[in-house]
Structure formats: C-alpha cells, structure tokens
Amino acid sequence: MGQLFSWFKRTPPRLQSKDLEGVAAYIASGRCKNIVIMAGAGISRAAGIPDFRSQGGLYDVLRKWNIDVRRPEDIFTLSRFKEDPKPFYKLMSQLYGGSYRPTLTHSFFRLLDKRRVLNACWTQNVDNLECLAGLPARRLIEAHGTLDSQHCTSCGAKCDDRKMKHAVVTGDIPVCEKKGCGGFVKPDVVMFGESLPLKFWLNLPFLKRADLLIIVGTSLAVPPFSFIANWVPTSCPRVVINMEPVWGVGGRANDVEVLGDCDETVRRLAQLIGADWEAQLDALWKETEGKVFQYKEGVPA
C-alpha cells in the first residue's frame, strides 16, 4: 500500500539540462528505471541495411526502378502486393541477400536491459538485429512483424522456409502449394492496410510507466507506431537521437534532440553516464562479432 502511495506521490522527472549531458545525468542518478525505446531503420544502417526515407534509402531505389506505383510506399501495401508482388520480392532479394551484424546502438539497448533500466524496445525493424544483440523477447515489441515466418495471402496457410529462402536468393515469387490455392506467399511483416501484432496493442498500457523515452533512427512517419511517442506520460523526458529532427517531438518541456549518427551518440551517452558503461557497451558489442543476420540461415535455397 505504501508503495502504491509513493507511486502517486512520485515527483515527475526533470532533466537538469536539455541535452545529452542532462539525459546522462538522469540515467546515472538511478531514478530512471523504465526506459522505453522507439527504434527505426536508421539504427541498422551501419550494419549495411538501408533505411526508407533518407537519400539513397529504399524509397529512392524504388523511384529509380520506375515501377508503376503512385508512391514507393505502395509496394508495401497489401492490396498492391496481392496484385503484383514482383517489386516487393525484387527488393527483398537485394535487401536480405547479405549478412548483417548488430550495431553499437543495438548493443546499447542490450546494455540498458542488462542494467535493468529497460522497460521495452519498440521497433519497426524486421531484421532481427535486436535479438542477435541479445535483447530478450520479453523486452522486444516488433511492431511491424517479422521475417521469421510467412503465410499465403489467399488461404492463410503457413508456408515453408525453403520457399522464402529461394525467393530471396532468386527474386522469384513464392506461391502457395495448397491444392487449388496458388495465392501469393508473404512474409509476416506488417504491410500498410494490415493490423499490427497483438503484442503491440497489449503492451500499450505499460507505456504509462515510462520514465524516459529514447526515439532513435526513425523518421516517426508511420502511424500507429508514431503515436507511441505521445502515449508516454507528459512528464516523461523524451530524447530524439537521429540524423534529422523528427516530426511531432520537441514541444514538451522535457524534450531533447541530439542530431547525428546514433552509434556515435550512444557511445557518447555511455561515456557521459560514466562508471563502466562504455566498457560494458564495447564488451556487449564484441559479443556480437560472430552473430550475423542471414535470411533463413541454414535453410537450403
């Protein structure tokens, strides 16, 4: 009961300065115990995976291909995919043909978890690099689904991994093998026009516990994911770590913007927090040396 009372009495957190130093001091103070992360494609760029909206990003590539779509986003739209999945698979074959190691930023998430200050990491990425960096599944909300599994868009049947591996190696379109179906198979990533996974919706109430929100490597352009930034308490400090300003964040008293490369910024943050944070960060990143994401690794094409 006393604990419950102290919860209500808690004084809202205030940053001593609205910069990275202020964020570091807040984390180092030990008062910050429920950090929420919102991540996007920018955190995987150093691993060699392009983001969507930057110059040279996926949407630029799609514009150059001159595909018959109104906007490049359309190839990630379910209705368009059902009409013609070719451009999607061409892109998949270019994207996930290689192997990718987690970045320092992914290891920073793991460090927060190890330090027991991470509430949850909400990611829009489907590259599995958070897992490879060692983040446990209970801390990870893959809001835009996963490449791990796949289903037929017509009959809903689960399809085997070999088919998808073959599609990614060759760019061919996988088709459902169920008798009389022949529908297009799609990895279980969330496309525009599809609902987000149940785990996303079930975890929304826990955002109210957040005492620091870190928004990193995302343009925050896609709802409903982008709405999360407004579901943390108004008093919760929010820090944007991104190459460019992010729409919709910056107007609250405790908002901080740190523009630049995320790997450099998280290293600086670890240095500023002090103690052995930077050494631990480096050690965790070193652990990822042999760990690379290879699409359907071990599955023959």
Ligand code: OAD
């Ligand atoms: P975007 O490409 O929209 O945004 C990536 C952001 O990361 C940009 O603002 C970049 O400036 C920034 N960035 C790039 N490299 C960085 C670096 N090294 N350090 C810091 N920041 C960096 O990607 P997302 O926001 O993830 O959804 O895109 C969200 C969703 O849009 C995707 O999940 C996908 C897409 O359409 C669906 O397909 C449903």
